[in-house]
Amino acid sequence: MKSSVIVFPGSNCDRDIGVALEKMQFKNQMVWHKEAKLPKSDLIVIPGGFSYGDYLRSGAIAGKSLIIDEVIKAANSGCLILGICNGFQILTETGLLKGTLLRNKNLKFVNKDIYIKIMNNNTKFTHKYKNDQILKINIAHNEGNFFTDQKHLEELKKENLIAFKYCDEKGVFNEDSNPNGSLDNIAGIFNTNKNILGMMPHPERMVDEIISNRDGTNLFTSLLN
Amino acid sequence: MIITNQIVEKHGLKHEEFEKIKKLLKRDPNLLELGIFSAMWNEHCSYKSSRIHLKKLPTKGKQVIQGPGENAGVIDIGDDDAIVFKIESHNHPSYIEPYQGAATGVGGILRDVFTMGARPIALLNSIHFGSPDHYKTKSLLNGVVSGIGGYGNCIGIPTVGGETKFNETYNENILVNAMAVGHAKKNKIFYSKAKGINKSVVYVGSKTGRDGIHGASMASAEFDENSEDKKPTVQVGDPFTEKLLMEACLELMKDNSIISIQDMGAAGLTSSSVEMASKGGLGIELELDKVPCREENMTPYEMMLSESQERMLIILEDGKENAAKKIFDKWDLDFVVIGKTTNTNNLTLKFNNKIEGEIPIEALASKAPMYDRKWIRKKPQKNNLDIKDLKKIKIEDALIKILSSPNHSNKNWVTNQYDQSVMCDTIQKSGSDSAIIRIHNKDKAIAVSVDSSANYCKSHPLTGGKQIVCENWRNLITVGAKPLAITNCLNFGNPENQEIMGEFAECLEGIREACEFLKYPVVSGNVSFYNGTNKKNIHPTPVIGGVGLIKRFTKPLSHNFKRDNSKILVIGKTFGHLEQSCFLKENYSILDGMPPEINLLNEKNNGECLLKLIDKNLVLSSHDISNGGLITALSEMSLNSNYGAKIYKPKKLTNLFKYFFGEDQARYIVEIENNNLNVAEKILKDNNIYYEIIGFTQKEYFELEGELKLPIKSYLK
Numbered sequence: 001m002k003s004s005v006i007v008f009p010g011s012n013c014d015r016d017i018g019v020a021l022e023k024m025q026f027k028n029q030m031v032w033h034k035e036a037k038l039p040k041s042d043l044i045v046i047p048g049g050f051s052y053g054d055y056l057r058s059g060a061i062a063g064k065s066l067i068i069d070e071v072i073k074a075a076n077s078g079c080l081i082l083g084i085c086n087g088f089q090i091l092t093e094t095g096l097l098k099g100t101l102l103r104n105k106n107l108k109f110v111n112k113d114i115y116i117k118i119m120n121n122n123t124k125f126t127h128k129y130k131n132d133q134i135l136k137i138n139i140a141h142n143e144g145n146f147f148t149d150q151k152h153l154e155e156l157k158k159e160n161l162i163a164f165k166y167c168d169e170k171g172v173f174n175e176d177s178n179p180n181g182s183l184d185n186i187a188g189i190f191n192t193n194k195n196i197l198g199m200m201p202h203p204e205r206m207v208d209e210i211i212s213n214r215d216g217t218n219l220f221t222s223l224l225n
Numbered sequence: 226m227i228i229t230n231q232i233v234e235k236h237g238l239k240h241e242e243f244e245k246i247k248k249l250l251k252r253d254p255n256l257l258e259l260g261i262f263s264a265m266w267n268e269h270c271s272y273k274s275s276r277i278h279l280k281k282l283p284t285k286g287k288q289v290i291q292g293p294g295e296n297a298g299v300i301d302i303g304d305d306d307a308i309v310f311k312i313e314s315h316n317h318p319s320y321i322e323p324y325q326g327a328a329t330g331v332g333g334i335l336r337d338v339f340t341m342g343a344r345p346i347a348l349l350n351s352i353h354f355g356s357p358d359h360y361k362t363k364s365l366l367n368g369v370v371s372g373i374g375g376y377g378n379c380i381g382i383p384t385v386g387g388e389t390k391f392n393e394t395y396n397e398n399i400l401v402n403a404m405a406v407g408h409a410k411k412n413k414i415f416y417s418k419a420k421g422i423n424k425s426v427v428y429v430g431s432k433t434g435r436d437g438i439h440g441a442s443m444a445s446a447e448f449d450e451n452s453e454d455k456k457p458t459v460q461v462g463d464p465f466t467e468k469l470l471m472e473a474c475l476e477l478m479k480d481n482s483i484i485s486i487q488d489m490g491a492a493g494l495t496s497s498s499v500e501m502a503s504k505g506g507l508g509i510e511l512e513l514d515k516v517p518c519r520e521e522n523m524t525p526y527e528m529m530l531s532e533s534q535e536r537m538l539i540i541l542e543d544g545k546e547n548a549a550k551k552i553f554d555k556w557d558l559d560f561v562v563i564g565k566t567t568n569t570n571n572l573t574l575k576f577n578n579k580i581e582g583e584i585p586i587e588a589l590a591s592k593a594p595m596y597d598r599k600w601i602r603k604k605p606q607k608n609n610l611d612i613k614d615l616k617k618i619k620i621e622d623a624l625i626k627i628l629s630s631p632n633h634s635n636k637n638w639v640t641n642q643y644d645q646s647v648m649c650d651t652i653q654k655s656g657s658d659s660a661i662i663r664i665h666n667k668d669k670a671i672a673v674s675v676d677s678s679a680n681y682c683k684s685h686p687l688t689g690g691k692q693i694v695c696e697n698w699r700n701l702i703t704v705g706a707k708p709l710a711i712t713n714c715l716n717f718g719n720p721e722n723q724e725i726m727g728e729f730a731e732c733l734e735g736i737r738e739a740c741e742f743l744k745y746p747v748v749s750g751n752v753s754f755y756n757g758t759n760k761k762n763i764h765p766t767p768v769i770g771g772v773g774l775i776k777r778f779t780k781p782l783s784h785n786f787k788r789d790n791s792k793i794l795v796i797g798k799t800f801g802h803l804e805q806s807c808f809l810k811e812n813y814s815i816l817d818g819m820p821p822e823i824n825l826l827n828e829k830n831n832g833e834c835l836l837k838l839i840d841k842n843l844v845l846s847s848h849d850i851s852n853g854g855l856i857t858a859l860s861e862m863s864l865n866s867n868y869g870a871k872i873y874k875p876k877k878l879t880n881l882f883k884y885f886f887g888e889d890q891a892r893y894i895v896e897i898e899n900n901n902l903n904v905a906e907k908i909l910k911d912n913n914i915y916y917e918i919i920g921f922t923q924k925e926y927f928e929l930e931g932e933l934k935l936p937i938k939s940y941l942k
Contacts, residue, residue: 009556010465012381016649034555048647050379053465109374111644112637140378140644205646210663210778212646 001224003028004041006071008062008090013048013204017084020204021045024220031067038070043080043223046071046087048140048202058101058143059086063093072096080124080223081196085141088188088198097191097198099148104141105181111140113212114179116164116187116201117171123194126163128218128225134171135164135215137201139179144200146182146189156189163188163197226256236263236439242594249588257526257574257582261589264439264492264530265499268754271593274720275752278733282747283740288709289748290414296337296488297407298748299414300710302774306664307411308671309343312351312404312714312770314753318459319401323368327352327401328376328462332534334405335382336488339471340537342415342478343407346648347662348377349675350387350403351714351768355396357631362391365399372462373403374642379464380471383651384643386660387675391631394679397758402714404770406673408664415478417487419505419540419566424484426498426509426564427546429553430470430536434519436460437493437532447719447755466535466558473556474537482545489536495529497538498564499572503590508569513576517559525576540566600726603686608804608818612882615813620856620881621933626811627853627886628860633807653781656865658700658849659773661781670778672706674771678852679764681820684805686728686765690735691823695890697771698743699849702832703893705782705839706773711740713750713769718762720754728765729754735823736767742825743832745771782839784848785866786922791845792902793870793920796909797831797892799855801883807853808886820888827891827915834912835893841908843901850892855919856885858894860927869927869937872920881932896922 003026007014014030021028029039038044051062062068068090075081075096083091091097104110113136118129129135148156156162164187168177173185180200188199206216233243236259246254246262254262268274284292290307291299297311315330331348338345352369355362366389377384382405437460477483485505487497494516502509513525519533541549546562553560567573572589574582627633636656645654652670653661659672676697682689694711701708713736718725740747756763803809804818838844850858863869878884897905909916920930928934 009469010379012379012468012647016647019649032555049381050465050468053379053463053468055465108371109378109642109644111378111646112641138646140646142378202646205649208649210780211649211652 001026001042002040003043003045004031004039005045005047006031006033006067008033008051008065010051010053011047011049013085013202017045017047017204020207020220023207024217025224033065033067036066038067038074041079043082044071044074046083046090048085048087051086051090059089059093062090068094075196078195083198084202084204085200088200089143091196091198096196097189098152099146099189101143102145102147103143104145109142110179113138115167115169115177117167119162119165120160123190125197125219125222128222132171134167136213137203137215138205138212139201141200144180144182146186148183153183159192161190161192162186163190164199228253228256228259232259236260237267238263242266245594249585249592255582257529258584260526260530261495261582261584264495265589266593270492270496272752273594274596274598274754275729276595277597278730281733282737284746284748286710286744286746289746290411292746292748293750295416296340298710298712299341300748300772301411302671305410307409307414308406308772309338309341309409310404310406310712310770310772311337311749312402312712312768313337313751314714314716315401315403316399316716316753316756319369320399322459323365324372324375325459325461327369327372329460329534330401330403331373331376332462332464332467333490334403335380335467336490338405338407339474340415340486340488341409342413343409344475345382345405345407346650347406347660347673348382348384348403349660349673349770350384351400351675351677352387353390353392353395353400353766355391355399356393357391359393359396369401370639370642376462376464378644380468381647383645383647385645385651385662386655386673388677389636389639392679392764394764397761398756398763400716400756400766402768404675404712406772413478415483415486417485417501417504419485419501419507421484422507422566422568424543424566425541425546425562426511426566427539427541428516428536428559428561428563429539430558431463431466431533432517432519432559433523433528433531433536434533435523435527435531438527438530447757460532460534462534469556469558470535470537473553473558476552477549482542482549484540484542486537486539489538491532493530493532499586499589501538501540502572502586508567508571508573508586509564510567510573510575511564513574515561515563517561525574525581529574598720598726599723600730601723602727603731606684606817606819610804610818612803612880618812620885620929621935623808623812623886624856624860627807627857630811633853653704653783657783658703659706661704661775663778668778670775672701672704672773672775674700675768676700677766677768679766680805682732682767683764685819686731687735688820688823690732690767691739692820692890693767693769694736694739694743694745695823695828696849696851697769698745698828698832699893701771701773702835703784703847703849706775707836708745708771708773710746710748711769711771713747713767715750715752716756716763716766716768717754718757722762725762732765732767739825743829782844782847784846784862786862786868786870786896787845788898789868789922789924791896791898791922792918793922794895794897794916795855795892795919796835796895796914796916797827798889798915799878799884799887799892800889801878801880801887802889803883803887806886806888808882821890823890830912831891831893831914834909834914835895837908838895838905843897843905845896845898847893847895850894852888854886854888862894863927863937867924868922869925870920871923871928872930874930
């Protein structure tokens with residue numbers, strides 16, 4: 001499986017996702033944002049970080065960059081797209097995903113391990129997980145507070161487009177288990193065709209027992225098969 | 226323009242220093258030249274009060290590749306790998322503008338590390354605030370923590386550890402020390418020493434603005450009630466540009482284009498060009514009209530003294546300009562040849578083809594003033610405390626008082642604002658004795674810890690100086706790392722005051738003694754004097770950042786108890802030294818007396834023996850005993866664990882407060898499985914190490930035989 005990781009000035013989780021993809025046996029390429037052509041890829045990853053320093057608004061400038069036109073084209077032809085953290089923010093800026101990510105509710109950057117629950121395992125990204133499976137996963141963001149309009153929220157629920165929700169160790173959704181104030185504890189969403197996933201948590205940080213755990217691996221193995 | 230006494234004074238130069246300038250130049254300086262002298266001769270850049278003492282520190286060892294004097298220290302960790310690290314203060318700017326002050330502190334130290342060819346892999350910090358009740362503390366704390374996080378998170382280097390402390394001595398002068406650690410290939414270290422004549426001097430990075438002019442001079446004077454007016458001298462950080470600059474520099478460093486490279490830190494273009502030329506024994510000529518400027522009509526004076534961030538000066542090999550420029554173009558950074566090296570041994574500054582200033586390099590560097598300031602030795606205080614005279618309290622209450630004090634309480638509020646996991650090599654984060662960082666793609670790791678003991682240093686600087694080195698060394702040992710070298714950040718008050726100078730000299734004597742004995746050399750560091758406001762000086766606060774090596778990494782050794790019913794040992798002797806302890810401070814507000822004595826032989830033997838036990842996989846968890854004594858360390862081991870402990874009644878020391886809260890040094894708590902106990906005891910005995918088996922781990926309860934029994938879940942958490 002061929003993957004491409006788009007690198008913007010200010011991306012800083014590009015190496016991490018690159019290492020994770022290679023570890024999981026993807027044939028990965030790093031693609032600099034100024035390149036006008038994307039290599040042929042089955043998966044495009046937009047990594048975390050602070051593209052363009054998050055100036056103006058997180059993801060806003062990257063969302064208008066040259067390579068993004070190629071990403072949109074690829075997305076429309078069914079290529080799998082994964083946006084992690086800043087990548088999720090960029091995807092909402094391009095319109096590939098609806099909704100937006102606001103400043104965390106407590107106005108502070110937050111980095112810690114939290115819990116999320118798999119809400120739909122019937123997708124190319126999640127089929128190796130069980131429904132309702134709880135993952136311990138790392139988050140690191142300042143703007144992860146997912147928000148959208150009522151209509152989109154209804155659609156997300158009805159069409160089963162919510163990928164993950166923040167919960168506690170036992171799987172309970174409530175305010176305490178919501179680290180950033182996200183609407184309905186939403187941690188990640190799909191587009192209608194379910195070929196695009198945007199998520200705030202970092203699965204690439206959870207593929208190595210020595211530094212954390214392996215709760216993120218099944219996301220990658222799902223994509224492989 | 227005639228240089229009046231008033232102008233000289235405004236530049237922070239003493240009358241006799243001005244006379245010396247005239248003598249060196251054999252004429253009066255113009256304003257530009259005076260500004261340059263003031264930038265190079267201030268305390269911050271010239272180390273004029275400290276040099277004479279710093280020279281005494283041990284800086285060599287077979288693990289040392291580069292000691293003090295470069296942008297950062299470099300040590301050998303085997304194979305091809307080198308670790309580059311340094312700690313630096315940004316106290317004055319952070320007090321005036323906490324967010325930017327702290328942020329640019331992080332930015333500056335990162336540049337010191339990647340300038341040498343290392344990719345930064347970890348950030349740490351030591352931040353000290355006034356009393357939590359002081360009206361400024363909350364906003365300063367907020368600003369500093371956001372600033373540290375804002376910079377490190379954006380650039381994508383994990384902030385993995387450090388210390389956040391409170392003490393009223395910092396009410397009007399906080400401390401913000403930032404440490405960066407990088408990894409480089411041993412044969413690809415870059416230095417600042419210029420070589421060769423007529424080589425291109427290249428300016429790269431951000432444009433120059435009017436920010437930070439005379440920042441280094443500000444850091445070389447005490448604060449007064451008008452300190453707020455100094456806000457414009459604080460630089461503004463841009464971590465995004467720094468990220469680009471870092472990537473561009475590291476890319477350029479892959480081949481052999483660079484002769485020398487130096488970041489523009491304190492005193493910006495001035496100090497970087499002078500340092501490169503002085504180390505190389507050359508001259509340097511700059512055409513200032515070529516300097517990329519952010520603001521219009523900047524004068525040579527402003528350009529030379531600006532402390533705008535995220536800039537570097539590079540001396541390139543002939544013919545490499547085009548290829549190098551391509552890399553900086555890719556990263557959207559300025560790249561301009563602004564001058565050349567010369568054989569004149571002068572700093573020559575041209576503007577619109579006219580020479581605006583010309584100063585012999587040695588006048589700025591080696592001939593800068595050096596003072597042997599008068600100092601007085603601190604008299605040892607008497608320990609006349611009798612514990613029987615104190616009001617009776619319960620052990621449980623005393624412990625809770627310590628654990629809930631600002632200096633001991635959980636700091637997740639702080640550390641959760643730092644990205645500790647980015648780069649995916651953080652094995653152990655803050656909250657442990659040391660952070661552990663894996664060397665990317667290898668099975669070895671380094672341990673890093675930052676420590677200080679201002680109260681000990683205040684009461685007896687010589688002992689205090691020794692103690693922090695030892696505590697830092699212990700913190701590396703307990704995670705199974707062999708301590709290799711340290712960097713130090715020496716935060717003191719006004720050196721013109723003999724008592725303060727004495728604190729400095731004696732702390733350094735202590736650091737020297739301990740480093741020499743433990744073969745734990747100092748490879749980099751920074752001195753920050755004039756920490757005080759209106760003649761009120763801070764406690765002497767040397768901060769030690771140590772790096773150790775874990776050769777083959779298997780699993781992290783944390784201080785949490787790991788199993789049920791394993792034995793708990795204390796390595797090292799408990800005497801029950803209570804003076805200067807947290808116990809007396811938190812429960813009785815007693816601050817007098819001497820700190821615990823340091824026995825370097827015991828430190829060395831106990832530490833090295835514990836490393837042997839760890840290397841033989843005999844240790845389940847270990848923790849050094851420091852502030853708060855044995856009981857505090859034990860409860861910290863239960864805190865994030867499922868297991869508590871049952872501790873026997875002490876056999877020798879009958880006063881329980883002395884036994885549990887005494888802060889005797891050279892001690893460790895070690896958890897050892899019953900099956901391994903015999904082997905471990907044999908090793909301890911063979912090495913003549915004093916130890917005691919003080920109890921065992923158990924589920925659910927933290928128990929002191931016959932004294933207290935507390936469920937760990939409800940009480941410790």
